[in-house]
Amino acid sequence: MEKNTEQPISDHDKATHYLYELVMKLLKLEGSDLFITAGSAPAFRVAGEIHRVSNYRLSPQQTALLVRSIMNDHQALMFDRHHDVNFSLNFPDLARFRVSAFIQRGSSGMVLRLIQQHIPTIQELNLPPVLKDISLHERGLIIFLGGTGCGKTTSIASMLDYRNSQRREHIITIEDPIEFFHSHKQSLVDQREVGVDTESYETALKNALRQAPNVIMVGEVRDRETMQHVINYAETGHLCLTTLHANNTDQAFDRMINFFPDERREQLLMDLSFNMKALISQRLLPRRDQAGLIPAVEILQSTPLMADLIFKGRIKEIKSVMARSDEQGIVTFDQALFNLYEAGSISYETAIRYADSVNDLRLRIKLESKHVPRDLSDESHFEIEEEKSDNSWLKKPATLYRRANKRK
Template sequence: MVLRTITTQIPKFEDLKLPPVLKDVTLTRRGLVILVGGTGSGKSTSLAAMIDHRNENSYGHIITIEDPVEYVHKNKNCLVTHREIGTDTNNWFAALKNTLRQAPDVILIGEIRDRDTMEYAVAFAETGHLCMATLHANSANQALDRIINFFPEERRAQLLMDLSLNLKAVVSQRLVPRTNGKGRRAAIEILLNTPMVSDLIFKGEVHGLKDSMSKSKEAGMQTFDQALFDLYEAGEVSYEDAMRNADSVSEFKLNVKLNSKRRASEDGRPKMELSLQRISGDKETDKSSEDQPATFQNSQPAADSPPKAVITGR
């Protein structure tokens, strides 16, 4: 039996330390936003925080379609309608089909599991709504590969064009243990639909997205390895845990070796401390020889030799 602790309190952006660029993504008027990650990666929690931010900082009607409902949002500046599969509606198809009749501004789909759900998600974005959904995948690249593979070959060209026009962001995350042992921190990969990204998606060149992310950090994008590097530099996660979660261990190691101030200080600290101890020890030796007795530490006099003083730098 596996038990998971589920909290009903909706966390804030600041609580989860989500990247600020996601606030802008959440408040966008229309488009498709997909949060991806493995089971237990915290994507539903991050999505709840994003919906709550929209609820507090915008106006309109938010509809959530989930199985089951994980977080209950109270009406703030928005009217929030929760629809649970099997309770409020018979199935996913009926819920998705009737959603637009309720005049929503934001539509949350708990999970995209098949082609039909994906078609509705794209259609919602095309018709001027903000659609937010989750998908099981390990990265933004893998998420797009999985979406493409939902559809037969003859429909993929149209799908790629629709995604290039309507996709706003793909947010992927993994949870990494904190160095202090108190909980975990989310390492977040962010793909934003810039003109370059849109062109790559339109051409079906998904393999080129990671390179585009790594070179567009000033635009708010970042890869997993960059996110892990930042968490390591901030002292949030350990070097070992960061490597375990890196997409490319060799690239992460090289980045740390060339650019990490934390690693440089950790590697240099023993040498620096030893030098300081030697200098301090020399000064103490000169001073103690004049007016203070020497301090002994674990010394044993030999049977036929006088005691030998061991000077410490303390």
């Protein structure tokens, strides 16, 4: 990175100008993130690596000015109260960012992540084509699962965009913050950002049904109240899409059930059995055939058998039933990994590393694959079964996923 001789950041206007210059440099370098932290020079993430802009170290007073310079009154109040706040920042005709402001070592800091203006299509993201059909359900609940940075926000945006291009409806999104701007295509799309367009998630969720929607997208289910709202939307004849932090189908059901007290869980399972249309889990894997990442997607679609298992609380049986199912559009992670390996998109080592069941996937590759590794019989080649729980995929940046596919 080039060295700069920055001017002192002594007031609000200078802080705003300084931040604008940093954003311009980030965009010129095709970076994805801007880091502001006390005791360090500003830093960019470019092609997955952190680079400091210069040798100019920001003081705690300067980082505080930079952080405050882009907040409105509500955001500043939330920051003072909780020492954390997330919001979006728009530079007109330039770029839009997702901002996470925080306190570290008693000083203000923040990370600005570039929000892609282009919404990738389902095909561009290498997602299963069946997601197009899932996105066109008349009613019900669709939940995307995955950890931070796994690309689930991008994937759900692509599904909404597809429906937007196919149906003449009213779509409402409730997000914290807004990550993709949806244009009005066949549908009318209203996007509400918590802290900017509405006071809170709870306020927006309570009023959503009064705004005559066909489709409601809720950014994330974080608590019992939000979970109850998304179920209510599905029960009242709407299609609701949302996300949940969970690694797989089993964890998703555990999280949803644990939102509620014991006496409510039977009712919850009944509601889910009637209204759940799909659980979609996603992990991003390093590609073998080109630079970037590719998603491995597990899909659980509602069938009479799946609904019955959910209704009876036999959650632990779902994964094995999925593995044996010949229903179109039901895919386990290990099946998705096998398909990606067969297509040459990922290496054998990657497939084994991310497998839910290392032994099962290894055996299937040995018996069914057209590309059986020569040393497959060498047991030292494989990780032990316990290593299957490696969750390093959670740390993969979704931005690389979006940028890599955008260049295709």
